Amino acid sequence: MTNTLVVKKFEKLLGKDNVLSEKEDCYPYAFDVVEQGLDVKIPDIVVLPETKEQVQEIVKFASKEGIPIVARGAGTNQAGSCIPVKNGIVMHFSKMNKIISIDENNLNCTVQPGVIVGQIQSEVEKRGLFFPPDPSNLAVSTIGGAIAQSASGSRHFKYGGTRDYVIDLEVVTSDGEIIHTSSKTPKNVAGYNLTQLFVGSEGTLGIITEATLKLIPKPESRRVMLAFFDDLKDSAMAVESIIRHRLQPSVIDMMDDKTIYTIEEFSKSGIFKPAEACLIIEVDGTQASVDDQMTRISAVCQEHHVSEIKVAQNQSETDKIWFARRQAFSAVTRLNFDVVAEDLVVPTDRLVDMVHKIQELSLKYNIIIAIMGHSGDGNLHPHFSLDLRDQDQKQRFELAEREMLDYATSLGGTITGEHGVGTVKRAHMHLVNEEPNLRFMRMIKNIFDPKNIFNPDKIL
Numbered sequence: 001m002t003n004t005l006v007v008k009k010f011e012k013l014l015g016k017d018n019v020l021s022e023k024e025d026c027y028p029y030a031f032d033v034v035e036q037g038l039d040v041k042i043p044d045i046v047v048l049p050e051t052k053e054q055v056q057e058i059v060k061f062a063s064k065e066g067i068p069i070v071a072r073g074a075g076t077n078q079a080g081s082c083i084p085v086k087n088g089i090v091m092h093f094s095k096m097n098k099i100i101s102i103d104e105n106n107l108n109c110t111v112q113p114g115v116i117v118g119q120i121q122s123e124v125e126k127r128g129l130f131f132p133p134d135p136s137n138l139a140v141s142t143i144g145g146a147i148a149q150s151a152s153g154s155r156h157f158k159y160g161g162t163r164d165y166v167i168d169l170e171v172v173t174s175d176g177e178i179i180h181t182s183s184k185t186p187k188n189v190a191g192y193n194l195t196q197l198f199v200g201s202e203g204t205l206g207i208i209t210e211a212t213l214k215l216i217p218k219p220e221s222r223r224v225m226l227a228f229f230d231d232l233k234d235s236a237m238a239v240e241s242i243i244r245h246r247l248q249p250s251v252i253d254m255m256d257d258k259t260i261y262t263i264e265e266f267s268k269s270g271i272f273k274p275a276e277a278c279l280i281i282e283v284d285g286t287q288a289s290v291d292d293q294m295t296r297i298s299a300v301c302q303e304h305h306v307s308e309i310k311v312a313q314n315q316s317e318t319d320k321i322w323f324a325r326r327q328a329f330s331a332v333t334r335l336n337f338d339v340v341a342e343d344l345v346v347p348t349d350r351l352v353d354m355v356h357k358i359q360e361l362s363l364k365y366n367i368i369i370a371i372m373g374h375s376g377d378g379n380l381h382p383h384f385s386l387d388l389r390d391q392d393q394k395q396r397f398e399l400a401e402r403e404m405l406d407y408a409t410s411l412g413g414t415i416t417g418e419h420g421v422g423t424v425k426r427a428h429m430h431l432v433n434e435e436p437n438l439r440f441m442r443m444i445k446n447i448f449d450p451k452n453i454f455n456p457d458k459i460l
């Protein structure tokens with residue numbers, strides 16, 4: 001596709017600096033976080049639009065010529081969602097990175113897709129407002145990627161995920177038209193919920209050029225504790241029990257001994273001590289309710305044989321805990337050549353069974369599996385630590401993964417809670433979707449993108 005005329009056309013539209021066409025410049029865009037071996041498709045051209053009108057023009061051209069377009073934020077998704085599978089165009093949003101407005105009266109903000117999630121949080125927090133969705137890599141993840149991936153994170157337990165905070169999207173459709181999926185009002189039921197069709201669509205239905213997000217008041221106070229256990233299953237039982245006691249921390253994250261060891265090695269925080277399991281529990285609200293919840297949650301942990309509870313005494317300790325937790329994926333990558341981060345969900349009252357099964361599979365297939373996750377939501381990220389160049393390990397991993405996902409679905413769970421489908425979970429879609437569901441999904445894709453130019457061969 002990259003002939004000189006096309007490059008010149010895009011350079012005229014976007015400026016020379018916003019078009020990459022040399023193979024070595026385009027090569028990094030053939031990858032995201034997921035290991036793909038050597039069979040990568042290098043995009044023919046990478047474009048960095050600065051305006052929605054430029055996006056429109058590129059889409060119109062691609063649509064006319066039948067050229068695939070893969071939208072890209074920070075490239076940090078864990079599902080192979082933004083790797084090109086057919087060369088074509090990668091549209092990188094690093095230059096559409098402005099917060100357009102923060103409407104303090106109407107509790108919303110409007111942003112371009114390339115704004116970093118953590119930046120939105122810190123800007124609104126300066127005004128006493130709060131944008132809760134917190135993927136662990138919020139320091140780099142773009143909001144466009146988080147919306148397209150329907151990312152969530154630790155605070156989902158109390159606050160929900162990105163999907164719950166998207167009010168309206170501006171989208172460039174496959175024929176280059178600009179649509180708004182809703183209004184900027186907090187409520188709007190005038191028609192089908194187009195907004196939620198685009199949330200989690202992984203760039204397969206259209207290109208998001210602007211998003212209006214819901215904000216809420218920032219909680220007055222916040223406190224985090226670490227609860228250490230000598231038995232992973234006790235920690236899972238404590239999670240179930242906290243929920244049964246109608247307590248509502250903002251976060252209940254779980255880490256096993258391997259995760260604790262690697263993040264302490266990595267972060268040198270001095271806060272995490274060796275234990276078979278640790279729960280990170282954060283509570284927020286008024287000062288009085290925070291104190292009350294902390295006391296009651298500690299009592300529940302005692303019922304489940306907690307070995308030690310450490311409460312962060314100041315902001316610096318809180319920051320150290322969250323820094324370490326957010327480095328968990330990077331820390332585990334140091335254990336072996338590859339790491340595969342799973343993303344299953346089970347009903348929270350089956351968490352103990354799921355944790356037990358993962359431990360069993362680790363022994364059965366002789367693979368290190370570090371367990372971490374947003375346990376309050378039943379969302380576990382077992383991290384397989386292995387060397388995928390070794391065919392025997394690769395085969396054992398595939399068997400263990402399949403057995404793990406089969407078990408999660410047999411408990412009434414699902415194959416992905418927040419990372420998405422992309423290329424890595426496509427083969428498992430039938431485990432949680434019956435044929436009529438898949439048929440409707442294919443029809444939706446076909447209506448929005450009849451020429452299959454938007455991120456082809458993902459999800460379905």
Ligand SMILES: Cc1cc2nc3c(=O)[nH]c(=O)nc-3n(C[C@H](O)[C@H](O)[C@H](O)COP(=O)(O)OP(=O)(O)OC[C@H]3O[C@@H](n4cnc5c(N)ncnc54)[C@H](O)[C@@H]3O)c2cc1C
Pocket residue numbers: 032033070071072073074075076077078081082093113134135136137140141142143144145146147148149150151152153154201202203204206207208209329330418419455
């Ligand atoms: C260390 C680490 C920790 C993580 N922790 C969490 C976590 O706690 N919770 C969680 O949910 N996820 C987590 N993730 C994965 C998370 O989904 C992604 O990291 C992130 O939200 C995607 O943002 P991105 O900017 O990197 O998007 P990319 O990876 O660049 O793209 C993601 C998808 O969005 C599409 N896209 C991007 N921009 C647009 C646009 N403007 N219009 C249409 N489609 C677009 C892409 O085509 C792709 O399909 C983690 C990832 C890492 C590496």
